Amino acid sequence: xxxLPAIIPVSLLLSAFVAFLVGTFSRSLVYPITxxxxxxxxxxxxxxxxxxxxxxxxxxxxxxxxxxxGIEYVLDHLSGFMTVLVMFIALLSVIxxxxxxxxxxxxxxxxxxxxxxxxxxxxxxxILTGDLFNLYVFLEIASLxxxxxxxxxxxxxxxxxxxxxxxxxxxxxxxLLGVGFIYFATGSLNMGDVARILxxxxxxxxxxxxxxxxxxxxxxxxxxxxxxxxxxxxxTYSPSxxxxxxxxxxxxxxAYVLIRMLVSVFLPNYLTSVLPVTLMIGxxxxxxxxxxxxxxxxxxxFRRMLAYSSVxxxxxxxxxxxxxxxxxxxxxxxxxxxxxxxKGCLFQISGGIRYRAGLWQIPQFAGLGRxxxxxxxxxxxxxxxxxxxxxxxxxxxxxxxxLGCIDAGNWVFAVVVVASSLLNAVYFFRVLEKVxxxxxxxxxxxxxxxxxxxxxxxxxxxxxxxxxxxGVINAVIVTQILEPIVSLxx
Amino acid sequence: MEAHSSLKPLVAVLVPLLASLLIMLSGxxxxxxxxxxxxxxxxxxxxxxxxxxSALGSKYPEIVLFTISPGIALAFRADTAGIIFGLSASALWxxxxxxxxxxxxxxxxxxxxxxxxxxxxxLSSAMGIAFAANLLTFVIFYEMLTIATYPLxxxxxxxxxxxxxxxxxxxxxxxxxxxxxxxxxxxxxxGTLDFSPGGFLSGVVEQHNLLPLFVLFLVGxxxxxxLIPFHSWLPTAMIAPTPVSALLHAVAVVxxxxxxxxxxxxxxxxxxxxxxxxxxxMLAVMASITIIASSLLAMYQNNLKRRLxxxxxxxxxxxxxxxxxxxxxxxxxxxxHIANHAAMKITLFFCAGAIYVKTHCENISExxxxxxxxxxxxxxxxxxxxxxxxMPPLNGFISKWFLGxxxxxxxxxxxxxxxxxxxxxxxxxxxxxxxxAFFAQSSKRTKFAEASILMLAPLVLTALISLFLGLVPDGIxxxxxxxxxxxxxxxxxxxx
Numbered sequence: 001x002x003x004l005p006a007i008i009p010v011s012l013l014l015s016a017f018v019a020f021l022v023g024t025f026s027r028s029l030v031y032p033i034t035x036x037x038x039x040x041x042x043x044x045x046x047x048x049x050x051x052x053x054x055x056x057x058x059x060x061x062x063x064x065x066x067x068x069x070g071i072e073y074v075l076d077h078l079s080g081f082m083t084v085l086v087m088f089i090a091l092l093s094v095i096x097x098x099x100x101x102x103x104x105x106x107x108x109x110x111x112x113x114x115x116x117x118x119x120x121x122x123x124x125x126x127i128l129t130g131d132l133f134n135l136y137v138f139l140e141i142a143s144l145x146x147x148x149x150x151x152x153x154x155x156x157x158x159x160x161x162x163x164x165x166x167x168x169x170x171x172x173x174x175x176l177l178g179v180g181f182i183y184f185a186t187g188s189l190n191m192g193d194v195a196r197i198l199x200x201x202x203x204x205x206x207x208x209x210x211x212x213x214x215x216x217x218x219x220x221x222x223x224x225x226x227x228x229x230x231x232x233x234x235x236t237y238s239p240s241x242x243x244x245x246x247x248x249x250x251x252x253x254x255a256y257v258l259i260r261m262l263v264s265v266f267l268p269n270y271l272t273s274v275l276p277v278t279l280m281i282g283x284x285x286x287x288x289x290x291x292x293x294x295x296x297x298x299x300x301x302f303r304r305m306l307a308y309s310s311v312x313x314x315x316x317x318x319x320x321x322x323x324x325x326x327x328x329x330x331x332x333x334x335x336x337x338x339x340x341x342x343k344g345c346l347f348q349i350s351g352g353i354r355y356r357a358g359l360w361q362i363p364q365f366a367g368l369g370r371x372x373x374x375x376x377x378x379x380x381x382x383x384x385x386x387x388x389x390x391x392x393x394x395x396x397x398x399x400x401x402x403l404g405c406i407d408a409g410n411w412v413f414a415v416v417v418v419a420s421s422l423l424n425a426v427y428f429f430r431v432l433e434k435v436x437x438x439x440x441x442x443x444x445x446x447x448x449x450x451x452x453x454x455x456x457x458x459x460x461x462x463x464x465x466x467x468x469x470x471g472v473i474n475a476v477i478v479t480q481i482l483e484p485i486v487s488l489x490x
Numbered sequence: 491m492e493a494h495s496s497l498k499p500l501v502a503v504l505v506p507l508l509a510s511l512l513i514m515l516s517g518x519x520x521x522x523x524x525x526x527x528x529x530x531x532x533x534x535x536x537x538x539x540x541x542x543x544s545a546l547g548s549k550y551p552e553i554v555l556f557t558i559s560p561g562i563a564l565a566f567r568a569d570t571a572g573i574i575f576g577l578s579a580s581a582l583w584x585x586x587x588x589x590x591x592x593x594x595x596x597x598x599x600x601x602x603x604x605x606x607x608x609x610x611x612x613l614s615s616a617m618g619i620a621f622a623a624n625l626l627t628f629v630i631f632y633e634m635l636t637i638a639t640y641p642l643x644x645x646x647x648x649x650x651x652x653x654x655x656x657x658x659x660x661x662x663x664x665x666x667x668x669x670x671x672x673x674x675x676x677x678x679x680x681g682t683l684d685f686s687p688g689g690f691l692s693g694v695v696e697q698h699n700l701l702p703l704f705v706l707f708l709v710g711x712x713x714x715x716x717l718i719p720f721h722s723w724l725p726t727a728m729i730a731p732t733p734v735s736a737l738l739h740a741v742a743v744v745x746x747x748x749x750x751x752x753x754x755x756x757x758x759x760x761x762x763x764x765x766x767x768x769x770x771x772m773l774a775v776m777a778s779i780t781i782i783a784s785s786l787l788a789m790y791q792n793n794l795k796r797r798l799x800x801x802x803x804x805x806x807x808x809x810x811x812x813x814x815x816x817x818x819x820x821x822x823x824x825x826x827h828i829a830n831h832a833a834m835k836i837t838l839f840f841c842a843g844a845i846y847v848k849t850h851c852e853n854i855s856e857x858x859x860x861x862x863x864x865x866x867x868x869x870x871x872x873x874x875x876x877x878x879x880x881m882p883p884l885n886g887f888i889s890k891w892f893l894g895x896x897x898x899x900x901x902x903x904x905x906x907x908x909x910x911x912x913x914x915x916x917x918x919x920x921x922x923x924x925x926x927a928f929f930a931q932s933s934k935r936t937k938f939a940e941a942s943i944l945m946l947a948p949l950v951l952t953a954l955i956s957l958f959l960g961l962v963p964d965g966i967x968x969x970x971x972x973x974x975x976x977x978x979x980x981x982x983x984x985x986x
Contacts, residue, residue, distance in 0.1 A: 389636070390633050391630065395633070399626075399670065400559075402674045403677065406674050414671060414674075418667040418668075418670065418671060421663070421667055422660070422663055422664060422667065425659060429656070433652055433655075437647045437652055475557040476556075478559075479560060483560075
């Protein structure tokens, strides 16, 4: 099974084409094919992660060409962790999406599902590749597919996505330029090879510029404050099932690239000694957490509130990266996982409310708690986790981030992490009050609402219970998977 | 200190959690739902009580579950300090359950299933707090308690209730977050969080870091313990149904904060270190200010429950004063007062609840002649008022006696004056209610009309328990021996 690392993106890529071809003849077959492709990739990813846990990193050389000549795929703790996460969320979102798509965009199912598969192929490619340029290729595949599926929304979606296209392309260009500079300086594109060469030429200005460009590029991709301006509109106007798929994983992959650079290419030593780039990321993130949480409080549109909340939460991840110490990085990685579950759950709930009641304005949610019991129960769990109350998983990412802040002696960051929990409490409890306590004014849309159909409710409940389970077993994940990643860097 | 492996502390935490699940599932059948509440409370009390003998013999049941953060496990240990808190909370849950049934049914309140479910979760969290073997486990249950109490505070769902809920969350979530920082800092300094009698900070942490660390703990725990200036959520939270005010806002929640101080001072800092950094004096002064100021504030409250809430703040101050003074008898007085105040204050809240159900009066000015209408209720009220003032033969006298001795043993006579003065002030805000009830004339309250037996029996029982603990301080529950045991283990070698 040496091909494990390659099977994952390739199977997704193949099913993307098969889905499109078959879909032109029979629309009803697209969904099963999509599901099959995703399940295959997920099973392979889980098998891969188990192998990594047993035997350590798996390498695969395309065409048998060893690096630095050929393209290398690496399945290590970091990429194994990310692939399983991305594929698991993808599986739940796709199961969830069928009914939602049928209601919102029934005639566009064939292109939607093939593009979803293509995007997932791109995302897993980004995660698994050990080659800097190959990463760029997959970055473009994933981004172009994502632009397309997000634009299939209501009238405002294409306009919103245009901004994303422009910003995203600029981001990709920055990354490519950075890689170009690295190639100039080192003559290599293989991550492991570059990491070996770099320490000898740490003084080189090319490397400083390359690093800066790559960080800016990824900051755009992951919507790091203040480069987030494309995100709220896109998350608001795209089809709800698409947002439920993209919000938990897309920006996280940008964060993954940053962490990969930190862990496998530049190494933290360089980042802290030559150029205080991590510290800058940390400060931007700290400002972003506060500013975006306040923006979330100001929103009346539920989807927009969640969008701003997403920006604030990705800033948590960035803050953990910015701390550049073991606890900070564990906090960042754990928050990638935890937040994927929380935001996946929340966006699916938002879609569920839209599916059953056609509502997205928070003031109209009054009384929903009575009529959508399970959905709102899941919302309560996710909200409590976002505030960071144990045993929900949100508490533990906060715990590691606070430990990281204290280790770094950075009190401002510690206060920001803690204070933002209170801001989260403000905007989530406001919704909870509305949903449970304000009596419905006998609005027929509310009184007629019920929990969404099982196909949509099941993923919501799986994610909600996952939030609690992840909280309870967080130490297993930290010691088995995250600590080996961190030990690579520090 | 000896520990032996036992499932009991874990079971004590899980039983109410299981009960909450069963309560939720039988929401459509009120009788079965209430049966689960009562069964859960009796079972929990049984388990906690069964751990009493081994705790008295200094053999602590302990269970270490799984790791929750590198180097820190989710672990429970039923040591003597934990038993004091756990026993008083679990014993009073039984009476509160019965009182709740009477209260909620008489008022035919809505959403009773949510009420009983959250109540059980609160008790589970309280047990987790009592038996937590390390600071992180403590923090986890401390935060759970905050959230689980919220639906009870806003039970009425009126705009005022929602407002009170917001205030409650703002205070207690902030406290919890500050506590998390304090915990993380402790972990960074020492690499461990396990409670150990006499503390684990001494010798490993630089002296100048200790006072800031304690200030963080002070804010984090002071919020829940309603220490002035962090107290104002408590009177506001009185909008909750009376059984909630009785058990949670006089026993479980606020005592969790006070109990946190016991843990942090006795089992994290250790008395010697705590005194050296000057934190003892700081806390004692804050507690004294709390005692005097809220006694005065209590006098100005016309709403009965608000007056009782301020009185709670006063008595939490007693406990903190005792703990801060660090002499053995002060500790005994403070710890015994955790149980004694619980039994007394819960009686007064039960009385307030019974009065409300029967007459819908919330204000003291409306209580003229209520003693003629509800003589048993007001008799219990009068009896327990004597105890809260600190006069024999009630249990309040016992705590105050030891606290007083403790101030002298610590060589801080000034605090004795605080205690004596506050006794007078207590009388000043409690006795007028009794006088009004029995001696003021009112034409409409002449007929005997008590609340239902489900409410009357609990309040008579808790009043009698208060009397019993005053006559036999070490009876049945052995609170006195337990407190002495804690004081010896924590203060051994402290030389004060």
